[in-house]
Amino acid sequence: MLTFDDVLEEVGGFGLYQKITFFFVCLTSAAFAYLYVGFVFLAVTPDHWCRSPGATELRDKCNWSLEQEKNYTLPVGQAGSSSYSQCEKYDIDWNSSSGRCENPLLLIQNGSQGLPLTTCQDGWVFENGSISSIVTEFELVCADSWKLDLSQACLNLGFTLGTVIMGYGADRFGRKSSFLFATFVTSALGLVVPFLPNYTWFLIFRTLQGLFSKGSWVCAYVFITELVGLQYRRTVGILYQVCFSSGMMLLAAVAYFIPDWRNLQLATTIPGFFFLTYYWLIPESPRWMLSQKKNTEALNVIQQMAKRNGKSFSKKIEVINLEFAITLVYQGLIMRLGTLGGNIYLDFFISGAVEIPAAILILSTIERIGRRLPFAAGGLLSGSTCLIAAFIPERVLGLIVGGLVLLLPETKGMTLPDTVEDVENLRRPKKKILKTHHQQSVLYSTDVKDPASVKMVVEG
Known part of the structure; x- marks a missing residue:
């Protein structure tokens, strides 16, 4: 057949x-x-850091470069990561601080040691020219x-x-x-x-x-x-x-x-x-x-x-x-x-x-x-x-x-199963795999003069 x-x-x-x-x-x-x-x-995920109120204005006032702003206003990052923290900032409002342009942290608690830190409550600043992504769009960084x-x-x-x-x-x-x-x-x-x-x-x-x-x-x-x-x-x-x-x-x-x-x-x-x-x-x-x-x-x-x-x-x-x-x-x-x-x-x-x-x-x-x-x-x-x-x-x-x-049956060199019964028979390698569930229907070609000459009986 x-x-x-x-x-x-x-x-x-x-x-x-x-x-x-x-x-x-x-x-x-x-x-x-x-x-x-x-x-x-x-x-x-581009380079990013915490947004600090007044830090950008202070940079413009002091004519800092971007790197100077980060060095002066951001805490040091963890070892092996960025040189500055990407997820924390000093708990300082730079608008109300009396900082000066030359290392303003020197006038605040005698330097950066002991300064309180906080999370990026005001959002993040992403590197200029960074590619727009869902990370920058929805701020999917840090926490x-x-x-x-x-x-x-x-x-x-x-x-x-x-x-x-x-x-x-x-x-x-x-x-x-x-x-x-x-x-x-x-x-x-x-x-x-x-x-x-x-x-x-x-x-x-x-x-x-x-x-x-x-x-x-x-x-x-x-x-x-x-x-x-x-x-x-x-x-x-x-x-x-x-x-x-x-x-x-x-x-x-x-x-x-x-x-x-x-x-x-x-x-x-x-x-x-x-x-x-x-x-x-x-x-x-x-x-x-x-x-x-x-x-x-x-x-x-x-x-x-x-x-x-x-x-x-x-x-x-x-x-x-x-x-x-x-x-x-x-x-x-x-x-x-x-x-x-x-x-x-x-x-x-x-x-x-x-x-x-x-x-x-x-x-x-x-x-x-x-x-x-x-x-x-x-x-x-x-x-x-x-x-x-x-x-x-x-x-x-x-x-x-x-x-x-390891509990699956070995299929090497065996006919692959077509029915549930065939799957069960995979665990009985000595027995012949039986094909089951067949039914008949007849197909006649409509493209020839004698339809009976091309006949297919489908057993499924």
């Missing part, structure tokens, strides 16, 4: 049709790099520096939720439809971000962007792996990641010419609306359509694929065996808890359409959240990043997860 992969081989496993479609999909992977690593350019890590943790939280939610949407409404919807919402949210008034709204919109953007990326990844032959899935998966890396390199060049964070946000968001034209440029996944009994539509896509690839249907292709367990992530991720004795394991399975579980994306995203939250919590509790709070939980969780991986 032939499988859908056999049909792909007949019409071209990675022919011109798939290559053109793959090129379009790769552009979306490159564009995703901005949201994923663009925070490096959005959150540039509020933890909010930078929190925003990244929330973005990764959105990635995790989006992978699951959009995964279900891709199974329910189709790969293409879910991809286009997620792309539109991500781009619309991105247009609003430059005009947000405060950090709280920025945090909310970053989370929403993460939710839809990662779902869009995963939908496109699954779509392209479903469209190529079995032996090409690993290749397109790797190249899809290469496009993402290329997008990161291109982003650095864009940020060099557009350093302002608001303009950079707009410049990298607007091209996302171009991907909406994919409604006419790329097909829906024929494998998904067959699983939804959209037989005529699936056959039309296969015929277009064969025509573009210079192939034709063989009259021998009459039966297609399509596993019923075509899933993305929502149905493809099984989490099981064993007994109290420690028989805890995670079984991931994905349909024959995707060899490597998009579930790895979920795990990697959860891991990134775990790395960010300790930094955010440490900064929230102590006012600065607490290294102990940041690294110990990360290392402990890493050891736990690494131990759980």
Whole structure:
């Protein structure tokens, strides 16, 4: 009994049709790099120091340089950091002081020793000519520096939720439809971000962007792996990641010419609306359509694929065996808890359409959240990043997860599972993996004079 992969081989496993479609999909992977690593350019932290009332006026009066003002009016910084404090200042009102232009601190309590210090209650001064970023916009420094890590943790939280939610949407409404919807919402949210008034709204919109953007990326990844032959899935998966890396390199060049964070946000968001034209440029996944009994539509896509690839249907292709367990992530991720004795394991399975579980994306995203939250919590509790709070939980969780991986079944040299029963059978290597859950439907070609001559019976 032939499988859908056999049909792909007949019409071209990675022919011109798939290559053109793959090129379009790769552009979306490159564009995703901005949201994923663009925070490096959005959150540039320039040199800064506390704003002191009257200090600037005293500099103008005494004709000081900027460095002289900092040397005269700011306390010494910690060893290994800036030469002056970035988060504290002398508790002095320079407007009412009787300081003189030549080292004014000499007239105040016999020098700087013993002078009271206070936090930057009047805000910060950022270095002249510094790049505008969310740090300068929302003053995310010193006691509020933890909010930078929190925003990244929330973005990764959105990635995790989006992978699951959009995964279900891709199974329910189709790969293409879910991809286009997620792309539109991500781009619309991105247009609003430059005009947000405060950090709280920025945090909310970053989370929403993460939710839809990662779902869009995963939908496109699954779509392209479903469209190529079995032996090409690993290749397109790797190249899809290469496009993402290329997008990161291109982003650095864009940020060099557009350093302002608001303009950079707009410049990298607007091209996302171009991907909406994919409604006419790329097909829906024929494998998904067959699983939804959209037989005529699936056959039309296969015929277009064969025509573009210079192939034709063989009259021998009459039966297609399509596993019923075509899933993305929502149905493809099984989490099981064993007994109290420690028989805890995670079984991931994905349909024959995707060899490597998009579930790895979920795990990697959860891991990134775990790395960010300790930094955010440490900064929230102590006012600065607490290294102990940041690294110990990360290392402990890493050891736990690494131990759980040892409980996963070995898949080397084995047929990858398509159903729940197949996953269970992975733990019984001596038994043959059984394919289950099949059903039949008949497809007739409408492009030939004798429809019965090209007939496909889909068993799913």
